[in-house]
Amino acid sequence: MKSARLIRYGNLLFLAFAFCAFRYGFLEQQQGLTLALNQLQFLMLVFSCVCIAAGGFLINNIIDGDSEINFGISEAKGYNLYAALNIVGVGIGFYLSNLIGEPGFALLFILIAATMYFYATNLKYTIVVNNLIIALLVAVSILIVGIYDLYPMITPENQTYLATLFGIFIDFAFFTFVISLIREIVKNIRDVNKDYNAGINTLPIAVGKERMAKITFVLSLIPVGLLLFYANTYLINEKSALLYALIYLLLFVLGPLIYFMIGLWTAKTEKDFDRLSLVLKIVLAFAALSIVVITFNIQNNA
Template identity: 50%
Template sequence: MKYLKLIRYQNLLLLAFMQLLFRYGFLKFQNIFLSLNDWQYGLLVLATILIAAAGYVINDILDQETDYDNDKRNVIVGKLISEKAAYNLYFALNITGVGIGYYLANVIQKPSFAGAFIIVSATLYMYATSLKQMLLIGNVVVALLLSFSIIIIGLFDLLPATYEGNQTEMGVIFSILIDYAIFAFIINLIREIVKDMEDVEGDYNNGMSTLPIAIGNEKTSKIAAALGIIATLILLWYMNSNLMPTKLYYAVIYGLLFVVAPMIFFVVKIWNAKTKEDFHLLSTVLKWIIFFGILSILAINLNIMENVKG
């Protein structure tokens, strides 16, 4: 269990679910050819979660003092697992993940695409060693990496199967993946800021440079609220522009109940949030918003199928 906690298995399961959902709840419903078979796509998911797991491990290795200050109950490296064992696990996860990525890049006859896994692995290491200590840079990097886990589906499953005759159709599908990647980026960026507010004391004691440390939790909460309002308005605009005209009313109701309503709850609560418990709750709310937001791709597909039957 200690190793599962170290690699944040719950987050990895959510990541795997997200990638599987896009394949079997969206792409498989489209009348298109996909580059990877089911086994190979499973390897793509595995490579993604292995490299993400390695990122969690190296972050815990280099963040022991900060984690101890923030919440000593959650300290694993140096307490439950030795630093040497953690480093061995880090290298094993990275080598396996990049190796699988290299194999898949050759399967789709685009060996240069293996560089994507190397870049992500290197970025996660840079985040743990230096980027996370830079004001907002670390937050942006983490948010970008989550959104890239959506875009990589298009790179490996759609792009190699695109030719002149299906460019328009593939472009539309790829643009939908990009829309969801942008959604994941915005919400996760807000969540990273909220997590910084939750961990402000430990981060300050260890010389970190985060937004709450620079301007205080009160002002940061107002910025998070403003970002939440912007995200909510974008969601409402997107549903009105893309779902309402195509009569996807069930998907709109789903979005209002499970994505927009929690976002409004977040905006209201973050405005006056002050305690560590408040920020932890709001961070969890944002994680569920990401989950239900990604799940909306299935709601949209089911609504389309219902409309076709009707």
């Protein structure tokens, strides 16, 4: 269990869950759509991304000196495991990229692995940049399923249709980016005293804890606005059969976001901000599941 926490197994499970939600709950439900990857190849893609993400979490703990102190794994073993995870992840990515006739796609895996290493060794304590990198990496992971399953299948005849499907991936990736960025800031606010004592400069330290909480509140209006826009554009104005999808979105995605915004005004302690960080993690999980709910609603009722 300690080793599993070292690679943040909860985050890895969420990554695999999001991949499967978009593949099985969205893409495979589109009538007549042929995907580039078969079932085994898709599972290999998931495993590859999980390995690279696990390696990123691992190197972060190694650099912090947590691997041996908190998890009982020596630094040497940690580096060996890190190397193995990345070799497997990038190797599978290279294989799949060549399999679908897009060898250049392998560069995506290399860039992600390199960025996670560079983040852990150089950028982790660089104000603003560190938060943006983590949020960007999370958002890019959402696009990988669309890139590998849709792009190789583009023809002049289906280009518009596939572009529409990939546009949905981009919308979710942007939403994920904003929520992840807000969550990273909330974690900075939570750790403000610890970071200050360690001589680490973060946004809450630079502008003040309370002021940063207010800025975060304003930032949280962006995903709320996005949800209301999409609900009004694609759900409310459609057939009433999509009412269930609308209710899901309002209750399980917008609801926790509103709770988060209210909580920002009253949060004071580390425990309060830790709870708010968890709320945003729940928002991400329900947002990924929403594509399944909406697709199911459309396919079966609309």
